[in-house]
Amino acid sequence: MNSHKMVKSLSYFSIFFAPILVPLFIWVFGEAKDIRHHAKIALISHLAPTIALFFAFSIFSLAHISTDSADTLGFIAFAGIISFIIFSIVLFFFNIIRGVQMLVQDDEDYYAAEYK
DSSP, X not given: OOHHHHHHHHHHHXXXXXXXXXXXXXXXXXXXXXXXXXXXXXXXXXXXXXXXXHHHHHHXXXXXXXXXOHHHHHHHHHHHHHXXXXXXXXXXHHHHHHHHHHHHSOHHXXXXXXXX
């Protein structure tokens, strides 16, 4: 098995054990262009739920300041939490699927499609 495949898939599979550190480390210290590309995508997909959670808390705080209605505030909080959960689940499965794709793809097919 090609070591490039392993490193690229490790970038995505690191969502299980070190979601931000491993892709960041591979992106900074990786030598091959394709490895750095996949590490960057994995890093973005691992950081996205954190950024989404920050925005959800910001919206919740602004809604709390701007409205006195408990119903409106509850709806905004519920919608934000549900959106965050769905977004996180989608990105989790995205990382698993991409990690498996990196392991099973054929190198010749990858380079032929990449450089056409």
